[in-house]
Amino acid sequence: MQSMPDNELIELLWQDGHVIMHSQTHRKSPAAFGEVKQAQRAEPVPKCGGALGNSSDLIQEDETASWFQYPLDDSLEKELCSEFFYEMPNVDAIGTNKMSKDTSAPGERSIKFGANDETSVFSGSDPKQSNIRFQENTMPPPKSHVIASTQQAPRLGNSNFINFSHFSRPVKADLGSLNGRLGKESGKGIRAGAGESSMTTIGSRISGSNQTQTLAHPSHTMSSDAAGVVSRGSNEDAQMTSLSERVRTQTYETTVTSSSGGSGGSFGRTGQQITSNQSHKRKGRDAEESECQSEEAEYESVEANKQAQRSTSTRRSRAAEVHNLSERRRRDRINEKMKALQELIPHCNKTDKASMLDEAIEYLKSLQLQVQIMWMGSGMAPMMFPGVQQYMSRMGMGVGHSSMPSIHGPVQLPQVPFVNQSMASASTANQRPLCPSPALNAVNFPNQMQNVHPSETYARYLGLHPMPSPTQAVNFGTFGSQMVQQNQTTAAPSSSIIPTALEVPSENNQNNNSSK
């Protein structure tokens, strides 16, 4: 008997597309029905204890009226119809939800099941019956879908299949609801979540296709977490969640854009912000491990959307990051070279750049000087000292001879200025002319020599020894008789100097003389 009314009921509902008018008309006199229904409902309770016959009668009455009244019943009707009317896509969910809230017989549920298919039939009927649910209409369907369907899960064992069917759609909704529930409305929260998902989707930020991928992913997790979601969200009213979700998603979007704008504004900070957000979020995630999976899932999908929005700022921030990277690389190169330099410089314990550079400069100068002196030493040594004559004779003139031409070439270039300065310095230092200059002239010192200092130090060097020797050497090495004469006049002890200096090209003498 009960099945019959069910069938009838279903048929009625099915016809509700057309019958709705009937129901509406019926509704016009809902009071009677409602009262009757309520009376009927109330009655069975007390009558349960009564005779079967009575109850049966009542039941029959109920039944007779039920097919008629169930859909027409005010309490049911309004809820049902309102659901159907105002929430076309949601009808099944919310309708079923509503139905579930009522202490309804399984028949009702079956009706609802049937009604699920009929949602499309109900084209916005009576707007009068707007209640809180009406707002739900404006909500994105999937969300209420999810909530209702998920809420049904614990309540209606039968409706499991409904839930499953809805899962593909409710994914987004659930994510949104989770977003709302977690109450992370700050832009940082979003970006953190974005960062979290960006960790996973970092390679595919730009491609929008990944959004679908990320969405697909959560679906799996969502279905697995449906129970968890339900348990979490069961307390919340579907309406409220859907409402709040919507509001919050809007907030999210606005905050995302604002934060993305902010990130675009500060290039230098962006990378740091993102990383800091990511790190912050990571820490937060560790704290909420239980919700991690679903959160990540939703964040991934949410983040995918947001990444599309932030592409420009991402580009800008990336440019800034690139700039920072190049700057860092440049600095690293310089530091590396500084370290190499430090290693070259002996006994360098300085760490800061300025003093390091100072040391490097000093060391470079001293090195140059040393080289010059050594050149002179190696070139002039045999000719500098008193024993040089014998030496020369032993070595043969060829030595000097051979060295002369070779010396000449490079010597001439720096000769003049060098001579001037060296002579001046020599005179000031030792008051002995020419000591270093001819030697320097003679020596094939590297052309790098520019400073006066080498000559001074060389003079000092040579000052260690009796002047005659260098003089002799000098005379011997480069100067012609004139020089020798000069030296002899100035340096008394050098009288013994052998004037057997090699023939020096006159130009040298002339240069020296002129410089003198």
Next chain:
Amino acid sequence: MGLLGPQQPRGEQAIATKMSSRRNRISDEEINELISKLQSLLPESRRRNIGRASASKLLKETCSYIKSLHREVDDLSDRLSDLIATMDSNSPQAEIIRSLLRS
């Protein structure tokens, strides 16, 4: 201490670096001066009138120059030691050469 580039660092580092750069502003100029001094010492930039080269290049060239000078010193030391071998070790020249070699 990092060598600050000509441009100011931006972002969150700006504040910290600006504070330190106030202290380091003088050293920045010093560093630039030192670098140009270094450049003047180098043989390459002396010959042709090259404008200010990049710091890293300069440093690299300085390193290579120092290395070449080292090689030269070694060469000369060899020569001097050869020379001193041929001389009378008591002679002053030997003394000089020895001092040269010691340095």
